Amino acid sequence: MNLKVAILCSDTLSALGLKTLLKDHFSLDASIISHEQHQLLTDMAMSSDFDFFIVDENTLIQNLNFFLPCRNKVILASSSKKIESDHSLNTITTIDSAESIVSALGKILKSSQQPTQKSNALSSREIEVLKLVAAGKLNKEIASELNISINTVLTHRKNMTAKLGIKSTSGLSFYAIMNGFIKP
Secondary structure (H helix, E strand, C coil), X not given: CCCCEEEECCCHHHHHHHHHHHHHHHCCCCEECCXXXXXXXXXXXXXHHCCEEEECHHHHHHCHHHHCXXXXXXXXXXXXXXXXCCCCCEEEECCCCHHHHHHHHHHHHHHHHCCCCCCCCCXXXXXXXXXXXXXXXXXXXXXXXXXXXXXXXXXXXXXXXXXXXXXXXXXXXHHHHXXXXXXX
């Protein structure tokens, strides 16, 4: 694997640990970008310099404008098991065992070597429902606003869950933000 990886974590120890795991298990020499260098993220040319960016939650949120367009290159290093994998963002949990982290990284890195499959794109109506779900609307309110039945809203939500693999409202909201359907 000749992938170029940048690690942008506010926790230096986590960044060093991730760099070591990548070197020892995948023979990758990752670059740690310090917190002081994060202003470089405004330069979109940097997105073509790296195959992956491993970031923590704070870095992701502070630099959404940079990471949204290249989200397929982002690996979120989350310190919480509550972050739900929503297929729009690769996620590893930093509080897991080293073996689990290596396994998760291996799957992500291996998938980058395979040709991408066509994703199950949402229909325009499903996107409308998604936006309203992310805005905190209840099914009844969505039905009223879109002039459809509650059963139709439920069908759209069921279809979104099947296509995206996301079951929770918070996961759908996160997906909507990460894919630019709504502004954070």
